[in-house]
Amino acid sequence: MLKRYFLCKFLVLTLSLTIAFLYGCAKPPTKEVENAKKAIAEAKQKEVDLYVQDIYIKAEDSLKKAEDLIAVKKYKDAKKAAEEAASFALQAIPMVETNKAKMKTGVEQMIPEVQGALDELKSLVAKAIKKKAQINREEIQSSIGKWEIDMVNIKDQLQGGRVRLANDQLISMKEQIESQRENLKALLEPKTTTAK
Secondary structure, eight states: OHHHHHHHHHHHHHHHHHHHHHHHTOOOOHHHHHHHHHHHHHHHHTTHHHHSHHHHHHHHHHHHHHHHHHHTTOHHHHHHHHHHHHHHHHHHGGGHHHHHHHHHHHHHHHHHHHHHHHHHHHHHHHHHHHTTOOOOHHHHHHHHHHHHHHHHHHHHHHHTTOHHHHHHHHHHHHHHHHHHHHHHHHHHSOOOOOOO
16 A cells, blocks of 8 residues: 555656646747748738738737747747737738729729819819908918829829828828818808897
8 A cells, every 4th residue: 555655656746747847848939930920021011911901910919929928938829829920911911902902993983082072172262262251272272282283193103003002192181171171161151140
């Protein structure tokens, strides 16, 4: 019985030391992290960051998570996060051309709409000048001139394949024109007086 007790104790001790040794010898997943960094760099080179932003952000977040886990020596979880980062980056690459084409179509459809809003703004400015409304004429006309130049630049960017830049500039321009247009409309609306 005493022999059996020492044998069990010896086996438990040996097993504990073996597990501690194996756990202590775990290595950081440097290869997986490097693969993830390469995949993300390749994805960025192929413009995933511009046209598949949601998945690109997931890839970067997973890589950051892997690096943070390595710092606290959770190598198994870090390896999984690094592999996930590489997977996200690589799965997004084939989506770039489709998303870029959709965005280009959207920009091409938005250009006439924004041009129409700009033309309406010019008309409102002319009415405001005729009615001698209180407007900052030079500032508005300067903005209109800038937007006309921007419209030409947006078309050039679209032709040059810089679709994201064209899209972002056109959206910003549209918002600014809409704001100016609404301000002028409000200024030109006849004021109704309420009778008491």
